[in-house]
Amino acid sequence: MYNFFFFEVPEHLPFLLKGALVTIELSLISMVLGTALGFFLAIGRLSSRRLLRLPMDIFVEIMRDTPLIVQLLLIYFSLPEAGIVLSAFWAGIAGLTLNLAAYLSEVFRAAISAVDPGQKAAAISLGMSPVAVYRRVVIPQAGLAALPTLGGYFIALLKDCSLVSFISVNELLRHATIVISDTFDSMNTYIMVAIIYFVMSFVSARIIRHIEVRLAPTNRRGTISVPLTMDKEGAR
8 A cells, every 4th residue: 555655656657647637538538529519419300300310319319329338439440341441549539429419419408408489489479589589599499408417417427538538539448458568567557547536437427516506597697588679680
């Protein structure tokens, strides 16, 4: 234990933290892209047009019913055969984003469906365009309702990023394997990795909780409502 705290941790922790920074970078980029794509998938899947809804339903089912690691391997090793070559980092981003978007589309679909239809009808009756209705009425309420679930998915994404080590992305777990190959000390190395993952997840959970509290309706000065009057800009 003495050697672990006074020799191994000071020697290997900086190298492992470099991998942790890559893990955070992967998580943040994939979360932003996955959230945006998941929202548009949800909108499409709520459409009454079958030609628009069906391809998105098929995509979501495929991404949810196959393992993430298989999707990453296909993107990194199989796409080059079709002429699409991605670096390991961006192949990891692509796989994580597409997989996350499929799950978040269900979250957003439920949140959008939960918005009171009367509010949307009232906004349309006041002259709002469909885009304005979603921007000013639906998205604020659906986003707030989906926020706790989004936070949970982000924490899960942090841990799922370990899978990109299989396509040679130098994130935290791959850095750990490099340390183990040099020291042959797997137990202590994995203990350090587990502690780093715990700290990242714990801090993320606290930040997400803080955002939830700040955005709660009781802690906001105004509430989401349909305006009684609009100018030309509001009707767009």
